[in-house]
Amino acid sequence: MSAKILVVEDEPAIQALIAVNLKRAGHEVIAALDAETARRHVDEVLPDLVLLDWMLPGISGLEFARRLRGDVRTRNVPIIMLTARGEESDKVQGLTTGADDYVTKPFSPKELLARIQAVLRRQRPQAAEDALEVSDLRLDPVTHRVTAAGRTVNLGPTEFRLLHFLMAHAERVHSRVQLLDQVWGDHVFVEERTVDVHIRRLRAALEATGHDALIQTVRGSGYRLSAEAAEQ
Amino acid sequence: MSAKILVVEDEPAIQALIAVNLKRAGHEVIAALDAETARRHVDEVLPDLVLLDWMLPGISGLEFARRLRGDVRTRNVPIIMLTARGEESDKVQGLTTGADDYVTKPFSPKELLARIQAVLRRQRPQAAEDALEVSDLRLDPVTHRVTAAGRTVNLGPTEFRLLHFLMAHAERVHSRVQLLDQVWGDHVFVEERTVDVHIRRLRAALEATGHDALIQTVRGSGYRLSAEAAEQ
DNA sequence: CGACGGGGTGACGCTTTTGTGACAGGTGGC
């Protein structure tokens, strides 16, 4: 889960420290040493999250946060405040101004990352969590369980995601590349044929319940999960 | 006396008004504009109190309240209903569904706060929570005792809370991060792997009674407590 | 008929994820 993160921190050393860690975690960092620069950046890139130092020269973090909340476009961008230890009243004030979380300095990079993940997770409107059903195959994202005609089907993580995707987009044909993008992730680089292997593993797992025919091969195009039995 | 308050209200203006006032009074506000969001928040943060608008788009306040009462974890979370003036019959119905109090719109912030304080005060002496049972494992939140098939199981505080949470959300898969948030607390920072260790300690404690298989590992996702025996 | 492109399969190192035992604090009772 990577995101564009605007880091507003006037202390260059800390700014750099943060940047290094966020980047290592795969996030995109936009650095700003003062509120003025930050404001410009906000306009230009519309970050996914703002890391905001509480003590800024000139305009305070409080004020900056307030402006973010005032603008329709940035109203929903989550804010994490950086505060010096023990400024309890600031924390309270910060949270009331609309910060989503805070981290006290000094902080461990790990903690910072964890909080960022937490806030981003809270933010994303988690795709529909309802169980999927196709023919009497049933996949429940919440319990992470797959059953076919009552019997439980055991799948590895990748097969689970693959089936999840196929069931969510049943009847449609997906090329190997599409499947790689959707199931493995956009940036991951693996052989296209790898998809074949996982399809096979998935079929093998479903075979025990006689549902392996659900996944059909469309020669030259890709794969499709269909409720209609594949005619031959 | 500050508390985490979930505000379910679809009108942004009112939502904001409420939020400002609650925050000023030192409460932590979790805002939700619709029932769907609210439900997610409930799962994540387990609020101390729910402020619930009667007229919600989609699922009604009544229905939402009923669901809160249906879940073991939220059974005892007090609910204050917000109703439009003059919907007397609604009020009655609301109270019978389990709302603890109601406030008619328009309301004064002072009145709202007063009612909240009152309900919280009334609530404090934790109403007796029901014991949880999964397969013949039994956990009693009141006596803080766990028994499996009659025999008592000895747990440390953390393991107890962990088991409590898992039992309250049986069948569901929880990531390590979720468990840390829920069992350790939002602002505690410990390694994710720490969860593994506690899961192991929990399993070890249950092993004596042969119930250790209740806690299953879902590779790549987390852990799950399930009555169904783990397949293999 | 033989070359060919596509897809199915079984095997196999390798990496990632979990399970585990040990350990260095920390806390509260005494």
Place this chain on the structure above:
DNA sequence: GCCACCTGTCACAAAAGCGTCACCCCGTCG
């Protein structure tokens, strides 16, 4: 201060999955 009990982290072992290959089969098409 000493003990008994918990806790969070590590390092290492054990699994469980993963991505690739090589090889096979099969329908197509010149």
